[in-house]
Amino acid sequence: MAVVLLSGCQLALPQSTLNPAGDVAQSQQDLFLFVFWIAVVIFIGVQGFLTIAVLKYRSRRGHESDVPPQTHGNTPLEIGWTIAPSLIVIAITIPTVAGIGATYDAPSQYADDPSLTIEVVGHQWWWEYRYLDENGDLDFITANELHIPVDTVINLKLSSNDVIHSFSVPRLAGSRDVVPGRVNRMWLNATETGVYAGQCKEFCGDSHALMRTVAFARESADYEAWAENERQPAVDRTAAMDAGWVVFQENACRGCHTIEGATEDEYELAIGVTGPNLSHFGSRVTIAANTLHKGPADMNMGAFFEDVPTDPDFMQRDPAAENLKRWLNNAPDVKPGTEMPDLDLTDQQLDDLVFFLESLK
Numbered sequence: 504m505a506v507v508l509l510s511g512c513q514l515a516l517p518q519s520t521l522n523p524a525g526d527v528a529q530s531q532q533d534l535f536l537f538v539f540w541i542a543v544v545i546f547i548g549v550q551g552f553l554t555i556a557v558l559k560y561r562s563r564r565g566h567e568s569d570v571p572p573q574t575h576g577n578t579p580l581e582i583g584w585t586i587a588p589s590l591i592v593i594a595i596t597i598p599t600v601a602g603i604g605a606t607y608d609a610p611s612q613y614a615d616d617p618s619l620t621i622e623v624v625g626h627q628w629w630w631e632y633r634y635l636d637e638n639g640d641l642d643f644i645t646a647n648e649l650h651i652p653v654d655t656v657i658n659l660k661l662s663s664n665d666v667i668h669s670f671s672v673p674r675l676a677g678s679r680d681v682v683p684g685r686v687n688r689m690w691l692n693a694t695e696t697g698v699y700a701g702q703c704k705e706f707c708g709d710s711h712a713l714m715r716t717v718a719f720a721r722e723s724a725d726y727e728a729w730a731e732n733e734r735q736p737a738v739d740r741t742a743a744m745d746a747g748w749v750v751f752q753e754n755a756c757r758g759c760h761t762i763e764g765a766t767e768d769e770y771e772l773a774i775g776v777t778g779p780n781l782s783h784f785g786s787r788v789t790i791a792a793n794t795l796h797k798g799p800a801d802m803n804m805g806a807f808f809e810d811v812p813t814d815p816d817f818m819q820r821d822p823a824a825e826n827l828k829r830w831l832n833n834a835p836d837v838k839p840g841t842e843m844p845d846l847d848l849t850d851q852q853l854d855d856l857v858f859f860l861e862s863l864k
């Protein structure tokens with residue numbers, strides 16, 4: 504039993520609500536502890552009286568058929584145990600309802616904080632992030648890795664491209680359903696820089712368990728540098744990238760993926776929206792919604808993420824191509840049910856593609 508239970512523990516990137524790193528998660532933690540301690544007091548009270556009753560009124564040798572004094576209809580007691588639970592339920596309901604209400608939009612005390620709005624689109628089985636500028640217009644699009652500045656109100660507008668998903672990064676905020684045909688709202692902020700894991704929390708098909716995400720909360724200046732890079736088109740194509748670009752163009756990749764052109768005619772053929780936007784795929788550290796990472800193939804996800812926050816050159820690290828090749832070689836084998844097909848590419852084509860994709864920083 505212990506082995507089965509403990510296999511759920513992931514120490515490097517815990518999705519723990521008990522270790523909040525954002526104000527929304529903190530308020531949920533406070534509410535949880537409030538209810539928890541009330542429950543502890545009730546538990547001790549009930550079990551205490553039960554224990555006393557069991558000991559005091561147990562049957563004794565020679566008195567097996569004795570019945571203790573019977574009481575019935577004690578009015579003060581009846582009133583007491585009707586009113587006390589009602590008061591407890593009211594005491595729990597008020598902060599709960601207020602707390603739920605405060606998860607949609609940032610409360611007024613955050614009015615002076617900087618803010619950022621991101622549209623989150625759930626797809627089977629990955630997350631699209633569409634960053635908006637201060638006028639509410641589309642700024643740039645990325646996927647699976649959410650970058651946010653610390654101490655900033657992040658307004659999320661959640662919608663789905665297919666089925667019902669649920670967005671959740673527990674250390675920053677709770678979860679919210681992502682429903683086709685409507686836009687749900689939630690807000691969050693990160694009070695410490697760090698890397699926070701998340702995943703879809705609503706069963707959404709074959710690879711639901713592989714619909715993960717990761718949030719990088721960084722100092723404003725670091726975030727801005729990242730965002731500025733995202734706003735740029737994909738890097739200019741160099742001669743070394745040509746072989747990979749040819750494979751990309753000739754194998755339906757461009758029908759499903761977008762690469763923003765560096766010059767007018769550069770990547771104009773890649774405008775697909777079925778799969779993630781790959782314009783800056785080379786600067787991402789995970790593949791296919793955290794299903795694989797770009798470290799050595801034999802390293803587990805936890806070990807891979809352990810040094811991310813302390814290694815400033817992480818994004819520039821040489822790609823270890825094994826995992827990316829595995830994905831490009833046969834995506835459905837890695838992620839059952841994915842729309843990305845096995846395109847029967849040769850080893851040379853895979854190498855060319857890896858080089859090309861990793862050049863898109």
Ligand code: HEC
Nearest residue numbers: 627628629646754755756759777778779790791792842843
């Ligand atoms: C029929 C549509 C389709 C085709 C064709 C296709 N892909 Fe994909 N691709 C997807 C989808 C959908 C995903 C997201 C899979 C997931 O994470 O569940 C994806 C994911 C990826 C990713 C990971 C992106 C990320 O953000 O982690 C890469 C890289 C990629 N595809 C490259 C390619 C290349 C190169 C080709 C051509 C050899 C190709 N794709 C062909 C649909 C397609």
Ligand SMILES: [Cu+2]
Nearest residue numbers: 668703707714
């Ligand atoms: Cu999902």
